[in-house]
Amino acid sequence: MNRLLLSLATAASCIGAASLAPAADVPATPNPGLRYYYPVPAANPAQTIQVDVCVYGGTPGGVAAATQAHRMGKKAAFAVFRRHVGGMTSGGLTAVDVGNARSIGGMGAEFLKSASTAKREAMNDVSGELGFRPSQAETIFRKMLSDANVPVYYEHRLKTVEKDGTRITALVFENGNRIEAKMFIDATYEGDLFARAGVKYFVGREDNSAYGETVNGFQLARTHQFRFAVDPYVKAGDPSSGLLPGITGGPLPAPGTGDKLVQAYNFRMWAVKAADGIAWPKPQGYNRGDFALLERYLTTDLNAEWKFTYGSGPVKLNIGDCNNAGPISTDFVGASNDWPDADYEAREKIFQQHVTYQQGMMWFLAHDEKLPEKVREFTKSFGLPKGEFAETNGWPHELYVREGRRMVSDYVMTQKNCDSREVVPDSVGLASYTMDSHHTSRVLVDGKVKAEGCIEIKVPHPYPVSYRSIVPRESECSNLLVSVCLSSTHVAYGSIRMEPVFMILGQSAATAAVQAIDAGVTVQKVDYTKLRERLVADHQVLEWTKEMQEAAEKNKKKK
Template identity: 30%
Template sequence: MTNISFSSVVQHLRQTAIVLASLLAIFTPARAAHAAEMVDVLVYGATPGGIAAAIAAAKGGSTVALIEPTPRIGGLVTSGLSHTDFRTFEGLNGTFLDFARRVEAHYVKENGADSAQVRESFRGTFGEPKVNLAIFEAMLVEQPKITVERGLRLASVKLDKSGDRARVESATFTKSVGTPGSTQQSEFQAKVFIDGTYEGDLMAMAGAPWRVGREGKAEYNESLAPDEADDQLQAYNFRWIMTRDPKNRVTPTAPAGYRREDFVEVLKVLETGSIKKIFAYPSGCIFKAQLPPLPNGKFDINDVSNGLIRLSLPGKNLAWPNGDAAARAAVFQEHVRDQVGLLYFLQNDPEVPAKFRDEAREWGWCRDEFEASGHMPPQLYVREARRLKGVHIYTQQDSAQAPGDARAVLHRQAIAMGDYGNNCHGTLHPGPRFGGKHTGEFYNAVPPYQVPYGVIVPAIVQNLLVPVAVSSSHVGFCALRLEPIWASLGQAAGYAAAHAVKNKIAVQEVPVPELQRQLHADQSATIYVSDVLPGHADFAAVQWWGSAGGLHGLQAPFAKPGQRGKNISGQYYEAYQGHAAELDKKLEPAQLERWLAIAKELRLPLDKLPAATASPTRGDFIRAAWK
């Protein structure tokens, strides 16, 4: 195993100091200023949701400033979360599907169509962080209307409160320059602002109402909620990228503040025999090495759901959502000390049984990843922080199965869809650090679900959209907090912003049917249809008809809600059953009658629709209605 050299350690310490200085720079008085820059749309936070928003806004004709507070764009998808959370390939669409296809094309070009790397990329959803970063960078370069700024942290927002709704006029950012402690201010004016951060920093500064913590069961009638409201928050952890390849392996070292006594209790758990390996999947281990693996011998390492020893640290992140840069830096360092400290203990402590210690030492950081941060991901996995309280608050009922139907409840104002389900890694860990069990943990299977426009729209700010820290309850948020869904919501936010700019209207006034047409034309889905996928000639027509309610009522409910197809690997499955359009299937009389009622409600010209005597297929009817 290769050891880190002394010079590398020094370099890592310097880089850590730079990161901490950058986090603290927001509180240092600025020493220089620039004149305000003007754009149509400003997106703060280059997460996948923020990137998708910027691209869509540019496609919609707007000039865009995409501002990222760190040096690295891409959020968690370029900072360790390479094992993308979705259930079925049929659920991928829009900007995220475009991204995944580009990742796969990269491996085809670099390694050949029949290479192991292409297979391991899992249709491009399992890219190495450095590859994911390169793809996002390329996607942004293709849009000349987008200017990307890195290392600018939001300092203040100027509001106009003279109307019925507040309006964001400008935002000021600080950037570290020159010697430590020196900062430079930049002011941006925009017609519409989009908050793409995981934390909702822009929306909070703009005065949009928000919430942190869990609602009580009675507030929204949610069975997964606790009995009483509290301030508990879903746990965070790092998503390490690790390897067993000696040629690319870097040995982890003890983190700053490491204390052996913090980890000796793990020995008692190892003695019970409940832990079979240090790295494994999906259980009986300490670190979950996600399967299938990533290309080139790399693994995305995550928290073990319902495990005895957890990577995630509930309760240690409460200062993060509304914390200043210093508070967040402290939370970040505590997670480094604990999580890397646990790994270091297991790899090096002489009291760790040899079979575990030797196995653990087979693993290390990847030499060719995260070079600027000592091969550790530069971002913490912020699963949940602030949540907007907007026009529509997404709750457990919004992704529940519709009565008498295989599908989830219908949202005619849908701008995105998801297929993962409500998922929480826990919000509290009573008792000792090692052993015991997280509480507040749940994994709720539901049919694929829709997400309405109101979840990204504040009620009281007329030119702000929030596609990541969305309006939802804690339980509802746990169905939306997946990067592909955030990317879809960002794509919708970008088009909505461009529409508001072009038509000089508030974001609350954007007509959702027109927004849906733009999204469908850009291959983004607003309802799950397993057999008419992006690129299909009828994709836009079927999405439109399905979002109007035409695909509900075609399949009776299964005994188990959200019945998936056969398992492919791990958390990935073949398409959800009962969610096909079956365009070649003949329309039954009762179904034709119901579809004609929908057409009448939509004020479509009924004389141009197929008559029952013509024995139309589903496809015949949908295509005629679409025209």
């Protein structure tokens, strides 16, 4: 495959692109002559859809929000950027980061139960798979939507947001269609809706001093660091020869200094044994020089053992969901910084750069004769799946946007919430995963290269996410909720940003939207007591009790 024939996450300007079709009506294959998603074909004729609740963003949080609105008797429109629903969960991230499973309630638990069944079915087919299959995840999401009679509007890319005072009145899409609603939910990974609505946001890492944190801002990686000293210069030992690609020179900021760097993105490849799959493709634009630092790392210590696991690297490569593993891996460090605020054309270029980088890396690991033979042979023993991501020849259709914009509202979730020094009274769900950030840069330290930005710090136990963190300031927007890019610091978002939590927050956001409609109030004025009652009735888990903690500790001891 020379390049992805499709868009920012998958097929774009395809057959029926401007249609207002439900999930089952989307064509299975794109027009093979198309290469990029942009521009979008105009709707013919352009239509205006009027609903109670408009959800924008095809993530799991969007699926949950749209489904919940319909379950509560409201008419919802679910508009998604591309041709798929389920975001990263149907885009390759099937080894789901759950944190503490007891903290997952509502639709998050509903999905995981269905996925567990799918996983068992997959295990019966191929021994050793990690997680359910991406296509199985999308099937589950589509069924949730169809069972709730949710109309899905594919390839609807937000152009402008119309407002009357503090209220959004309509979303206008690039194809000419518009959706008018009483309430809106931003379920995108980037925060595209709230940004166009004039809501305040932040991109990057806050300074530690901004919110009294200790692990935000610039810092050398605590994990996934270089296993041994690696010379950073083009000509080993010669600073005058310049730095290898991917290393930032210059004086280092003080630890904890804020910046605009965004943690690295990658594709969550879904691998199979080579005999059952598609060989790693050599991308157009492949440049061996892009992997000079990786070559240096893999050949500095000829006795080093590479197990292709998190602790070893260079890539976590196995049957099923594969991920970044180490200081030089599938994460394209430094290439994500412009994504959050970029327009669609610029994002397409960044997307394709990630394709070229990661496909090129896998080709390099499998074929470059200067690498250890064991590395090459192990890489070649795997390949891309024939039965997944058919539109993109086995390559994931979704780029893992780990972090985009983050809203700044009246309450900002911080490290204090993650370590339970501050517990909010208005919970709309629990988060429990490690405070986790991938690398943001590689820097020069005492003549050696070091990875920077990665943190993996466990939280003591699940903690509540505030309702105030999923609604903007009332003076900015009074009928919008945000289920993914909520108000939080870089550190706190690293713990909250898990797909099941996005489902929890999406369900809670939709519940609040419906109650705001029924009560005739702004989202900021929703009666939390009534909201809590409905969330509990829908099996959301809103607090972590002493009894739950004791049960978790007891279960841990048994294991």
